[in-house]
Amino acid sequence: MIDQSIIVKSICAATEEVFTTMLGMEVKAGAPYQAKNRTDPIDGVVSLIGLAGAWVGTGSISCSAPFACQLSGRLLMSEFQNVDEEVLDAIAEITNMIIGNFKTSIEERLGPMGLSIPTVVFGRNFSTRSIGTDDWVVVPFECEGGCLEVRACLAPARTPQHVRHGFVQATPVST
Amino acid sequence: MAVDVLIVDDSAAIRKILQRVLKQAEVPLGKIFEAGDGMEALEMLKSESVNLILSDINMPNMDGLQLLGHVKADSRLARVPVIMITTEGGQAKVMEAVQLGAAGYVRKPFTADQIKEKLVGLY
Numbered sequence: 001m002i003d004q005s006i007i008v009k010s011i012c013a014a015t016e017e018v019f020t021t022m023l024g025m026e027v028k029a030g031a032p033y034q035a036k037n038r039t040d041p042i043d044g045v046v047s048l049i050g051l052a053g054a055w056v057g058t059g060s061i062s063c064s065a066p067f068a069c070q071l072s073g074r075l076l077m078s079e080f081q082n083v084d085e086e087v088l089d090a091i092a093e094i095t096n097m098i099i100g101n102f103k104t105s106i107e108e109r110l111g112p113m114g115l116s117i118p119t120v121v122f123g124r125n126f127s128t129r130s131i132g133t134d135d136w137v138v139v140p141f142e143c144e145g146g147c148l149e150v151r152a153c154l155a156p157a158r159t160p161q162h163v164r165h166g167f168v169q170a171t172p173v174s175t
Numbered sequence: 176m177a178v179d180v181l182i183v184d185d186s187a188a189i190r191k192i193l194q195r196v197l198k199q200a201e202v203p204l205g206k207i208f209e210a211g212d213g214m215e216a217l218e219m220l221k222s223e224s225v226n227l228i229l230s231d232i233n234m235p236n237m238d239g240l241q242l243l244g245h246v247k248a249d250s251r252l253a254r255v256p257v258i259m260i261t262t263e264g265g266q267a268k269v270m271e272a273v274q275l276g277a278a279g280y281v282r283k284p285f286t287a288d289q290i291k292e293k294l295v296g297l298y
Contacts, residue, residue: 021284022192076191086187093186096233097283100262107265115233115262117185 002055002109002154007137008032011150014101015141018094023074027148030140035151037134044068045083046128047095047120051103053113057154058130059099061091065122067146083122092118098150110154177205178298181223183216183230183242184260189283193229193260193290200291202298213237217245220252227297229290232261232268240271247276256297260285 012029019027045068048060063071069080072090080087095118103113121128130136136153180197182190190209197204208223210216212234228246232239239259246252256278261268264282272280279293 018284021286072188076188077195089186090188093188096186097262100233100283101264104262104264112265112267117233117235 002106004032004034004137006109007106007152007154008139010102010105011098011137011139011152014098014105015139015148015150017101018097019143022094022097023071025071025074025143027141027143030142032137032139035136035138037129037136041125041127043124045088045091045120045122047091047118048128049095049099049118050116051099051113051154052116052157053107053111054157055110055113055154056157057152059095059102060128060151061095061098061148062151063091063146063148067148068122070144070146071148088120088122092120095120099152102152106154176226177203178227179205179208179223179225180227180229181208181210181216181219181225183210183213183228183234183239185211185231185234189231189260196287196290197294199287200294202294213239213242213245216242220246225255227294228255228257229260230257232259232263232272240268240275243272243275243277258290258293260290 016027019025044062044064046060046062048058051057051059065083068083068087068091071094072087073079075090100115103115107113130153136151138149138151141148182193184190194207208219210219214237230239230242243257246257258279259272259277260281262283269280281289281293
């Protein structure tokens with residue numbers, strides 16, 4: 001098993017490095033917590049990446065649409081008023097770097113893992129669900145008036161070739 | 176001599192950032208080509224000649240290490256330096272890239288200076 005504090009430490013280190021190096025922004029980590037699969041509806045941007053190896057799971061980041069525009073603007077030295085293709089691509093790359101560095105850090109304990117191509121979802125009133133495990137470690141961050149959550153769920157693979165574990169569904173929430 | 180560069184990354188954001196970094200670097204820059212994966216890069220290299228390739232590793236269709244293998248196996252391209260720029264920071268991936276003939280390895284997130292340092296040694 002892996003200690004939750006190691007996951008939190010790895011998420012914090014990866015997020016701080018990406019924000020400092022690529023965005024020129026300082027992030028402040030809030031109190032980490034554990035959460036079950038999200039059932040409450042989300043508004044904004046969620047970006048997800050699958051992790052697969054002897055351990056499998058998902059890493060994600062989520063934030064509001066205006067903060068996604070702000071982060072993308074810093075990354076690309078541009079200005080965005082709305083979430084468009086460029087913003088989605090920028091958020092995907094930020095996720096790739098944060099979860100990629102998180103993965104490198106935990107590989108020392110959990111063995112080699114592969115990283116999927118990021119999937120970014122933007123909308124209102126939707127929820128995400130990870131099939132197979134529902135214990136997420138969540139680290140909230142504050143940065144220049146915006147909030148960002150970095151989440152990770154990991155569990156030992158049932159079999160080395162198991163592929164569905166950690167697969168993420170995005171489902172509309174009925175109102 | 177102007178340096179023609181091929182940037183290979185499935186992220187348009189990273190391709191844009193690398194273009195900006197290259198323009199700031201003290202390298203006599205020529206044309207800049209872009210490809211979204213290894214397959215597209217190989218297709219482009221059939222008709223365009225470049226002096227430098229900057230490539231991600233994790234990409235759909237054909238990843239950066241496969242691309243590196245193809246480039247080094249092609250006598251027309253083998254001498255073109257390939258620098259890997261990737262989130263894959265594990266020692267095994269670095270070793271694999273070096274063994275395949277990568278001229279450099281930069282881990283994302285990167286600073287402009289880290290990219291420029293790799294270029295200084297080449298030109």
